[in-house]
Amino acid sequence: MKENDNNTDRRNFLKAGLLTGGSLLAASALQSVFSTEKDSGEKVKVLTTDGKLVEVDSSHVKKAQSCCVAPKEARVGIPGKKFVMVIDLSRCKDALKCQKACSKHHLLPEENKWLKVFKMQESAETAPYWMPKPCFHCDHPPCVKVCPVDATYKRTDGIVLIDNERCIGCRFCMAACPYSTRVFNWKEPEIPAEYANASYSPETSVPRKKGTVEKCDFCPDMLRQGKLPHCVTACPNGVYYFGDLNEDTVTNGDETVRFSALMRDKAGYRYMESLGTEPSVYYLPAANRIFPFKDRVVEENKEEKEHQH
Amino acid sequence: MNDIVKPANEAEAIKMLHQFNEDLLPKKFGKIGVTWVLFLCTVIAIGLFCYIKQLRYGLSVTGLGDTVSWGIYISNFVFFVAISLVGSLITAVLYLLNVNWRSPLTRVSEIIAVAAIVFAGLIIIVDMGRPDRIWHMFVYGRIQSPIMWDVIVVMTYMTISVLLLYFPLLPGIAFCRDRLTEIPKWQKWMYKTLSFGWQNKPEQYEIVKRAIAILSVLIIPVALSIHTVTSWLFATTFRPGWDSTNFGAYFVSGAFMVGAGGVIAAMYVLVRFYPRYNQYITDKHFDRMGKLLVLLSLVYFYFTVNEYMIPGYKMKGEEAAHLTELFVGKFALMFWGVQIFGMILPIILLLFKRFRRPFPMFIIAICVIVGAWFKRFLIVIPTLLHPFLPMQEISESSKIYMPTFEEWSITLASLAGALLIITVFVRYFPIISIWEVAEERGIGHDVIYKHLNEK
The missing domain is CATH 3.30.70.20 (Alpha-Beta Plaits)
Incomplete structure (x- = not known):
């Protein structure tokens, strides 16, 4: 989604990775929910669809993962979460x-x-x-x-x-x-x-x-x-x-x-x-509010008023 | 009916059958008929053009928005489903009640039912955002969804209605095949094919009559279901105005009323343009249909009072905003208009004999039909304009609903399409069932057989 080129390749990486030893990767991804993204430079081995073992950056893989959950996989939730x-x-x-x-x-x-x-x-x-x-x-x-x-x-x-x-x-x-x-x-x-x-x-x-x-x-x-x-x-x-x-x-x-x-x-x-x-x-509840309530001013009106003044 | 002249002997009966053929077999349209067909075709053509536009640009050509996401397509769908119930009323309910004056009215009510239910199905496809995915209904269908219930009962009703039209029509088609001589080849071929080699044998009549009896019993629960399930499309939601346990009965009773109105209007048009039909659809038929309409309207009145008065008495939070809008707000004119002209006045006027005559009844029937159409508008749209959460953060155009030209065109085209089906049917098939009229006069099937086989 983010980078259009190599999109399909990455999806294949991801699928292969998840299916093989890459489940470890998935687990780590899930554990790190709510942690901020680190530029790790850490390499992980994943299996491609044609059976080659390749090394890619872990953050790379996760990025691809975000756009590549197919409709069928998207029907299942992230395990263990509510x-x-x-x-x-x-x-x-x-x-x-x-x-x-x-x-x-x-x-x-x-x-x-x-x-x-x-x-x-x-x-x-x-x-x-x-x-x-x-x-x-x-x-x-x-x-x-x-x-x-x-x-x-x-x-x-x-x-x-x-x-x-x-x-x-x-x-x-x-x-x-x-x-x-x-x-x-x-x-x-x-x-x-x-x-x-x-x-x-x-x-x-x-x-x-x-x-x-x-x-x-x-x-x-x-x-x-x-x-x-x-x-x-x-x-x-x-x-x-x-x-x-x-x-x-x-x-x-x-x-x-x-x-x-x-x-x-x-x-x-x-x-x-x-x-x-x-x-x-x-x-x-909206109790002890930290901001006083101020009505929204519609943008166009605001501009008009500014012009008038 | 009491004033029916029955033939004294076989010769007289055969003479009578000749007369029926003369009167009731379909005839070529005159100028008015042709103009009417051309008019309907023009309306349909405009609607089709607009639908192509809608397919291309999406539902954005309509006045619908995220607030009013269902509009006149849906209210028109409800209208079609409602009016289609008349088929079961006249053919089945009156049949099972042994009401014998119904026989000249069965076919016209059944063709109204078929035309309406066909266009109910079509208009709901028009309302779909992705009509190209209609097959998803069959592949991914979820039986938990009231839409699936509706698809199932509407298709069942359509099938039974077509059969209930077709079986009693078989002898009629055979009459056309054997008695219409100066007709083009294709028409001859059509009658020959559609009559399925019907020979008018008495035993064939027995089979048809048994089939009608079975279908008449079957169609009643299905007919009640189609409109009850249609009401559930609304009543299964939380929305104020729809969240009502009264909805099924309210819808069904309203449907019977508009259906009877539809038959009365059709009766008048038939007698007006085919003066000979008044031998068969007499003033007495109008009188009785008038009384029937009063009865059905009273039932509807009862459920309407339940539907509006009880929530109106309580004026519960969200309901109150919706009801106020109907009673005294933006929709008040339409609301009281349809209640008075579409229900209360018809009830009062039809109590008097002088209004139960063809022309006044035609006007009343038109009021009932138009009122019924707008009543369904009032069921669908005002509710959507009263969501639980305030109507904020949406475009101004989403806060109101104004159907566009395209929407009106497509809706009118669907109504014209249903009328065209009925019109074309009247042109090519006997709209008053000859053999049933003969039966009503005590003419045996053996006599009909003889009549059709005489050289």
């Missing part, structure tokens, strides 16, 4: 860096935002606050339930993905999702030239496909590299914590904390628990 996200509403000031990073990395046009930041206000008397909303990756996903062709599915690591090569575009999942999460490719998506020939993976959703549904995917390509989703790393205020429920650990990049402790101490909750969808995304 991903969870915690969004601390008291820290959000609507910086929208998360959204920009998300849209940039998933090559999304302006109208298809996977991550939305809502201005919430429960009633006239209650205070407004910002609520970032990715896909909730529900444990009882209504979208997966209604899909007629198994195009959207739930993985063992908790992630709900869409196979855009399978999707028939009936949009039942969009009607079924109570959180307005899913967006549709109403027209032929504009794909940058360097991605035009990339092999499709549900883990990257690149290249996007006309007439199919897409949504936030928790960046499984990043997770496979041991990195955090783009929104988490992009947030300047540490709003997003991401981690593994099995390890009971979440991190926002700066601090790593026990998930259960965070829930207990900050009264974590899930949005619309009553629907019974069991989201994988938790919220911390």
